[in-house]
Amino acid sequence: MSFPWPEPGTALADVPTPMPVIDEDRLAANIARAQDYLAGHGLAFRPHIKTHKLASVAQAQLDAGAVGINCQKLTEAEAFADAGVEDILITYNLLGPARLAGLKALNDRVARLTVCADSETTVDGYAGAFTAGKPLSVMVECDTGGGRCGVQTPQAAADLAGRIAAAPGLRFHGLLTYPAVGGAEAVQAFLTEAVALLEAKGIDCPVRSNGGSPDLWKAHLVPAATEHRAGTYVYNDRSMVRAGECGPQDLAMHVLATVVSRPTPTRAVLDSGSKALTSDLLGFADHGEIEGLPGARIVALSEEHAVVDLTGCTGPLPTVGQQVRVIPNHTCVVSNLFDRMVFHRGGVVTRVEPLAARGTVW
Amino acid sequence: MSFPWPEPGTALADVPTPMPVIDEDRLAANIARAQDYLAGHGLAFRPHIKTHKLASVAQAQLDAGAVGINCQKLTEAEAFADAGVEDILITYNLLGPARLAGLKALNDRVARLTVCADSETTVDGYAGAFTAGKPLSVMVECDTGGGRCGVQTPQAAADLAGRIAAAPGLRFHGLLTYPAVGGAEAVQAFLTEAVALLEAKGIDCPVRSNGGSPDLWKAHLVPAATEHRAGTYVYNDRSMVRAGECGPQDLAMHVLATVVSRPTPTRAVLDSGSKALTSDLLGFADHGEIEGLPGARIVALSEEHAVVDLTGCTGPLPTVGQQVRVIPNHTCVVSNLFDRMVFHRGGVVTRVEPLAARGTVW
Numbered sequence: 001m002s003f004p005w006p007e008p009g010t011a012l013a014d015v016p017t018p019m020p021v022i023d024e025d026r027l028a029a030n031i032a033r034a035q036d037y038l039a040g041h042g043l044a045f046r047p048h049i050k051t052h053k054l055a056s057v058a059q060a061q062l063d064a065g066a067v068g069i070n071c072q073k074l075t076e077a078e079a080f081a082d083a084g085v086e087d088i089l090i091t092y093n094l095l096g097p098a099r100l101a102g103l104k105a106l107n108d109r110v111a112r113l114t115v116c117a118d119s120e121t122t123v124d125g126y127a128g129a130f131t132a133g134k135p136l137s138v139m140v141e142c143d144t145g146g147g148r149c150g151v152q153t154p155q156a157a158a159d160l161a162g163r164i165a166a167a168p169g170l171r172f173h174g175l176l177t178y179p180a181v182g183g184a185e186a187v188q189a190f191l192t193e194a195v196a197l198l199e200a201k202g203i204d205c206p207v208r209s210n211g212g213s214p215d216l217w218k219a220h221l222v223p224a225a226t227e228h229r230a231g232t233y234v235y236n237d238r239s240m241v242r243a244g245e246c247g248p249q250d251l252a253m254h255v256l257a258t259v260v261s262r263p264t265p266t267r268a269v270l271d272s273g274s275k276a277l278t279s280d281l282l283g284f285a286d287h288g289e290i291e292g293l294p295g296a297r298i299v300a301l302s303e304e305h306a307v308v309d310l311t312g313c314t315g316p317l318p319t320v321g322q323q324v325r326v327i328p329n330h331t332c333v334v335s336n337l338f339d340r341m342v343f344h345r346g347g348v349v350t351r352v353e354p355l356a357a358r359g360t361v362w
Numbered sequence: 363m364s365f366p367w368p369e370p371g372t373a374l375a376d377v378p379t380p381m382p383v384i385d386e387d388r389l390a391a392n393i394a395r396a397q398d399y400l401a402g403h404g405l406a407f408r409p410h411i412k413t414h415k416l417a418s419v420a421q422a423q424l425d426a427g428a429v430g431i432n433c434q435k436l437t438e439a440e441a442f443a444d445a446g447v448e449d450i451l452i453t454y455n456l457l458g459p460a461r462l463a464g465l466k467a468l469n470d471r472v473a474r475l476t477v478c479a480d481s482e483t484t485v486d487g488y489a490g491a492f493t494a495g496k497p498l499s500v501m502v503e504c505d506t507g508g509g510r511c512g513v514q515t516p517q518a519a520a521d522l523a524g525r526i527a528a529a530p531g532l533r534f535h536g537l538l539t540y541p542a543v544g545g546a547e548a549v550q551a552f553l554t555e556a557v558a559l560l561e562a563k564g565i566d567c568p569v570r571s572n573g574g575s576p577d578l579w580k581a582h583l584v585p586a587a588t589e590h591r592a593g594t595y596v597y598n599d600r601s602m603v604r605a606g607e608c609g610p611q612d613l614a615m616h617v618l619a620t621v622v623s624r625p626t627p628t629r630a631v632l633d634s635g636s637k638a639l640t641s642d643l644l645g646f647a648d649h650g651e652i653e654g655l656p657g658a659r660i661v662a663l664s665e666e667h668a669v670v671d672l673t674g675c676t677g678p679l680p681t682v683g684q685q686v687r688v689i690p691n692h693t694c695v696v697s698n699l700f701d702r703m704v705f706h707r708g709g710v711v712t713r714v715e716p717l718a719a720r721g722t723v724w
Contacts, residue, residue, distance in 0.1 A: 002467065003437055003723055004460055016460055016724050050665055072666045075365055092633075092666065093622040095683045098366055098378060105364065118623050121682040148667055149623040149631050260455040261480050261511040269511050271454075271724065275698050279641040303412055303694060304434045304454065305510055320483040321457045332665060336637055337698070339721040359701040361365050362378050362633065 010349040017258040018276035024345045026252035035064040041220040046070045048231030051332040053357040055083035070229045075360035086111040093122040100129040114173050116141045118149050123163050130169030137173040138164045144190045145180035158197035174207030181214045184221035191224035235331040239282040254325040259318045270306040280330040291325040372711040379620040380638035386707045388614035397426040403582040408432045410593030413694040415719040417445035432591045437722035448473040455484040462491040478503045480511050492531030499535040500526045506552045507542035520559035536569030543576045546583035553586035597693040601644040616687040621680045632668040642692040653687040
């Protein structure tokens with residue numbers, strides 16, 4: 001295929017669409033701001049690479065002071081180990097002999113690798129696969145109201161930590177949670193109680209890891225935590241603006257799109273469909289915002305088309321062939337659809353980087 | 363990375379998850395059934411490859427009697443031209459000098475390449491890029507109620523066809539529509555009137571192309587059409603079952619997933635998140651159906667987790683580490699997330715094929 005990935009120096013207006021592009025300056029500012037805030041509150045920062053899957057961005061996060069990275073899959077972790085990252089936390093229950101074999105090989109080559117567990121089944125799988133010669137660090141995942149994975153009570157956390165601590169091939173590393181938005185109080189209460197129970201058992205709990213970009217700037221409200229994990233903050237997106245967690249000037253990702261049809265006076269169709277923006281709504285009723293076109297609403301996506309209702313527009317309407325910039329509802333899923341990421345500064349392409357962890361499966 | 367794509371002979375129970383898998387027999391039956399039905403009604407069939415993006419499946423569709431394939435992007439068409447397909451329709455307005463340059467190169471090497479247009483801007487772009495020496499075939503896209511692209515009236519279709527016919531580098535090839543579901547009557551009326559207007563202008567309209575899997579089995583209700591295009595029919599999905607267009611026995615794609623957490627008695631968490639299933643709802647309130655687990659509802663997706671509410675289940679509940687089979691809401695977007703597709707027959711892997719058109723951008 002002859003896809004013309006843009007050369008450095010190309011103006012964004014000449015970049016093929018649909019294409020996500022990253023503003024270098026905003027990216028750098030987002031990395032610095034989060035790191036400074038967390039460091040200022042004595043919290044370690046462990047950025048989640050699911051958002052960008054790029055070696056250079058992970059390196060920039062580490063250079064800024066991050067203690068390591070957070071991955072969600074074994075194969076993501078493998079890709080970043082290949083890129084030289086030496087401290088990796090996989091916030092996932094890794095199950096089954098094949099996945100455990102991959103995890104064992106990874107643990108042999110990463111300086112500091114940590115995984116998590118929320119069940120005896122997961123812990124027993126780890127315990128059977130690892131030995132004291134090269135033990136595996138394991139955290140207990142706690143459900144502090146997020147309603148996804150995690151043990152349900154501080155007592156269950158302490159019990160599972162005890163099981164980990166008792167396994168010769170495992171080391172208990174601490175507690176982690178991905179909380180409900182605005183759940184600082186619940187996180188603080190859960191962690192405090194769990195740490196006390198662990199102390200009573202004589203089990204050290206060096207790391208208490210809190211998470212989420214939506215609550216990044218409230219991380220200091222959980223003094224029981226020692227580190228915070230966040231992914232979306234690095235690019236930000238429409239959902240983060242709505243949540244008040246960033247302003248429009250902090251949006252580092254836009255999806256460039258072209259108006260391919262103007263079938264009626266109030267309808268435009270863009271080439272950024274669900275295979276460019278994804279269908280993630282995150283509570284919105286529409287599929288992203290078009291910068292500089294107030295009142296326009298992306299009312300429907302098919303795979304390669306976005307249907308825009310222009311009824312509410314007051315300014316000049318876009319014409320066929322015109323390029324527009326879409327602010328996606330959710331950046332992390334957009335990155336996942338493209339093999340490479342295009343960076344720019346001031347509207348001029350600076351570089352195009354292959355995604356280190358594209359096509360990762362488990 | 364060391365991802366263990368399964369070898370032929372592997373039992374599905376040992377296939378790494380999350381992973382879409384295709385039932386060879388159901389796939390073959392779906393291809394044959396659609397082809398037989400359309401041929402029986404004297405309609406040409408042009409399958410849309412967006413659903414599978416696989417060279418072998420396109421070849422099976424052509425071997426069954428399809429007249430050619432339908433692509434939605436230039437780069438998809440390039441990938442299938444590379445695979446040897448000689449009749450390709452791109453149902454898209456292709457705009458801008460770079461895309462047109464790619465289109466010109468493609469037209470030079472594909473025996474029968476056709477594109478579409480719904481505006482003078484698009485037609486004029488084609489007209490400026492092609493010459494009588496190797497002209498481009500262009501269809502006029504008509505909006506017969508689908509509310510996406512397309513000229514709005516038969517008169518507008520005839521006018522645009524005239525503009526195409528008058529351009530030395532273009533050949534008017536016919537009319538196409540992607541109609542609203544259940545829009546047979548509107549399609550028939552639009553095409554009939556447009557063909558009459560074209561006849562009055564002395565413009566031949568050899569092809570009238572209707573489309574969509576949701577209306578595949580009603581294609582015979584549009585006698586004004588000469589061909590039908592459909593993609594989803596080849597795998598089918600939950601939305602097609604709901605629409606009554608297929609039965610559960612016709613579902614060729616399942617997404618294998620593993621229960622990674624059972625945090626509460628009524629909650630299970632799978633490893634098939636939005637980066638495996640996508641967030642496409644297609645009108646459903648939940649994110650796919652778990653085969654053999656009636657009453658279970660996939661109530662939320664995050665990127666690598668699916669949260670399942672088991673409250674409504676009556677049978678045995680799934681345990682941590684257990685594999686389940688998810689019927690996705692929408693198959694076409696699932697294929698797009700994986701680099702390769704795993705096929706099986708009777709639960710045993712037969713082959714793993716790289717997607718010919720993975721990572722295509724425009």
